[in-house]
Amino acid sequence: MQRPVDEVVGRTRVLVVDDEPQIVRALRINLSARGYDVVTADTGTGALRAIASERPDVVVLDLGLPGLGGLEVLAGLRGWSDVPVIVLSARTDSSDKIEALDAGADDYVTKPFGMDEFLARLRVAVRRRVAAGGRVDPIVTTSTFTVNLASKTVTREGLRVHLTRTEWGVLEMLARNNGKLVGQKELLRTVWGPGHDHGSNYLRIYMSQLRRKLEVDPARPRHLITETGMGYRLVE
Incomplete structure (x- = not known):
């Protein structure tokens, strides 16, 4: 039987950055079940360290992180990496979305979100990564x-x-x-x-x-x- 398209991903590595354990758990379960390699971080500083050491193919980033916020993570990241970033946030105001996209985010998903829609957006980000190719050593x-x-x-x-x-x-x-x-x-x-x-x-x-x-x-x-x-x- 042919596998669903969202399962044919090889070992694509996804870094999930969120300080809400239930969201991290839900994403880990759903992504792992579809063959993704999942890495997690719960702070902005930890996110930057994980991006440098783990070299994820896609980053899922919450804006409301303790300490170093999501926008600051984006600012620090975009100086050396073009890894696709999907912002995951409870902020629904259009100005927040614009600020995140201007800071270097590739997509913006609001909480609560449907898993099917999120996975579709993730597949798009993975395809962009494959098409772009290449990484910058931090x-x-x-x-x-x-x-x-x-x-x-x-x-x-x-x-x-x-x-x-x-x-x-x-x-x-x-x-x-x-x-x-x-x-x-x-x-x-x-x-x-x-x-x-x-x-x-x-x-x-x-x-x-x-x-x-x-x-x-x-x-x-x-x-x-x-x-x-x-x-x-x-x-x-």
């Missing part, structure tokens, strides 16, 4: 410093390095494209916003600051490389 390690995209931190010789918001924006963009050339205009638009396409002097200043903080010899950088006339590259 930790980039060089011989002198380590960039953790999940926690938005940089360490050198085991000590945390303080970066300004703009310095982090530049480094994050390079780390997300580890080993690849990032054009000057792309960096300027991403970090400074539209209208700064020709501010290459900004980049020179901030790259110089980053090298002073992170490179052994800022005058001869080994990891934060300038590609003359084109852009910059982070090399492990």
Whole structure:
């Protein structure tokens, strides 16, 4: 007999992030019965750790988490991962939905929800993941410093390095494209916003600051490389 389409999923891994035990239990039972590999977390901090360590294919995320809220989890996650996120929330106001989608959620399901509808939305998210392919490693390690995209931190010789918001924006963009050339205009638009396409002097200043903080010899950088006339590259 042919299996239902929602059961033909291989070992797709789903991370369920919710602090309501009954919802976690219901999702675990229903997803496991259909062949999904289920991982759970009940806090925002735990969610980010699980995403980095477990590499789920889809995240089901409650907004009303203790401590680090769901929107903050989304903000931290979208700096280094494009994993599909289905928000699961009791908030029904359209402004909450818009805020979550703008923060990087792929879908929004309100509580209480029908399991059949939820599973259909989950299948759509899985298909998107398969179609997109590829993942970004949340930790980039060089011989002198380590960039953790999940926690938005940089360490050198085991000590945390303080970066300004703009310095982090530049480094994050390079780390997300580890080993690849990032054009000057792309960096300027991403970090400074539209209208700064020709501010290459900004980049020179901030790259110089980053090298002073992170490179052994800022005058001869080994990891934060300038590609003359084109852009910059982070090399492990």
